[in-house]
Amino acid sequence: MGATFRQLRRGKHLSLTEVSDGIVTASFLSKYERGLTDISFATLTRLLERINVDIAEFVYFDQSAQSDHSTNEQYLHDVSRLYLADNIGALRQLKSTFRKDHEQLLPLFLDLNDAMLDACIASLTQTTLASSSQELIINYLSSAEHWGFYELYLFGNSLMCLPVDQAITLANLMYKRGLTYVNLQTDNVSAQFRILNNLICACAEHNRLEAAQHFLVLFKRLLIHPRQFYETVKYQILVGMIMYLTGKQDAGLNRLQAALIIVKQIGTPALLAHEINYLQRFMPSDVWQQLREAVDRAPSA
Template sequence: MPEEHVKIGAYLRALRLEENDSLEEIAAGITTAATLSRFERGETQLSAAVVLKLLTRFDQDVESIQQGYRALNQDNFFQQVNRATVAGKPTLLALAKRQYRLWRETGLIFYRLNQINIMAHNGFSDPSFQTTPAMKTDVMRYLKRIKHWGLYELDLFAATLVLFDSKQLVSLVAGMLLDMPKTESHRTRDQYLWAILTNSIALLIHRREFSEAVRLLTIATSMPVPPDDLYSRLMLRYQQQLLVYHRGKHRAATAAVEQLLASLRLLESPFFAQLLTTSWQRFLKEEGAAR
């Protein structure tokens, strides 16, 4: 009996007892009470279609129930990813395939999201069990419906930014930011948030979607950047100058970027200096080609 089926059975039992439902009430018209009881105890398997039908019997929407199950197993997934990363790419790809298989077997969407997360973070491509359009559709559907952005959702979004067109990207970032005031400040969460914001702006500028980039930059500059987040501060200042250059103020923007790069060299930040130098050269080349 696969371990994941045992976990799902135990979770179904916990839901049923929490709502004070009988085996007969939950199983009626879907399976037998005896079969459900055996599934809860890990003694038999049920198809994904049957499991999803059973979930509809509880006084919560299916998405919330699946997120609840995912939350209970989130640390386990990240631990698996960490171990697979140490073992190497073949192990990571095998883990992605396992997550995909579990999604097909159980119908629980977060297994599909786990698989997409691994694929996107590591640049894997395997048409035998996923395609980019299907990945984008599944991630978009999930992120648009969630009620709270946790670390899992932020990590997933950070990994899949490039899948979305500009309108979808701005819509998802706006949804993420609207949720943030509802939660207390958290160092890791803030790191994800600002990485997503600055990377989204960079992606929009690269795509030459300048009006959308201005929208996100306006939002970003109205928010307090964590005091120790030097990278985000640098990126926002740099991205402001890219937009100034694009508006035709070439001399002023060039002087500002050169001053920023000089400051980075004085601060002995070769990584940031090289990163911005490469980005600036690419941007100038793209601007020249567009004229």
């Protein structure tokens, strides 16, 4: 992190003396930048304020400079992308090469990532995740004192294959232990959206509709920025699905149809297919077919 701080300081053409004055000595700051000493978080925060850099920006720049982190972060994004595309073959291919491509990770995280990939594949093939993989994920997340980027993605990509009661318990832990970091980077917010989406779906699949409605409220609370367009549309899909399942079939279908047409019109056919295909498990075939045909008839963008 010291090297990242030096890069940002020099990029603003600030001297060691200017930045360190009144906080630490110039020689101490020089040692920190060269990785020869450590620094407290409180002192680092004051130094970042001095050079007018937000802590989230600093973390982003530092992580971007670490190729191993970027590689693993890209892997997590790839897992989510392939899952949303229902690409089971590519997920299996990713699993076959993962350990070789990520030898730098500790054995625990190699095992956890294996279990996460197995969970994604099991969810798409509607099979059961091995109990050993379930226990590994549950035990790790239950004992993690802080939920950051990795914990959010691990939970989001595996919760559909965990016992629903355990998933609900872990979701509560997520809010207790992960809120400190949720706004640290945009991906953390996106991960929380993904978790709530999957959790609402899991509750629906197990007829835990009251819990699903509770998590819908939490989902809506995250919709605080107008650029969260996809999440807003996804919220409408989830609301429509829960309305349908709680006896408001006509209103639910109307909301689903309107939201799915928006997905169609923004030109995301793979995502549209994923959303429509998922709804099939909750509806009689004739009702689902009518919904699909109504969306098909709608004009594209």
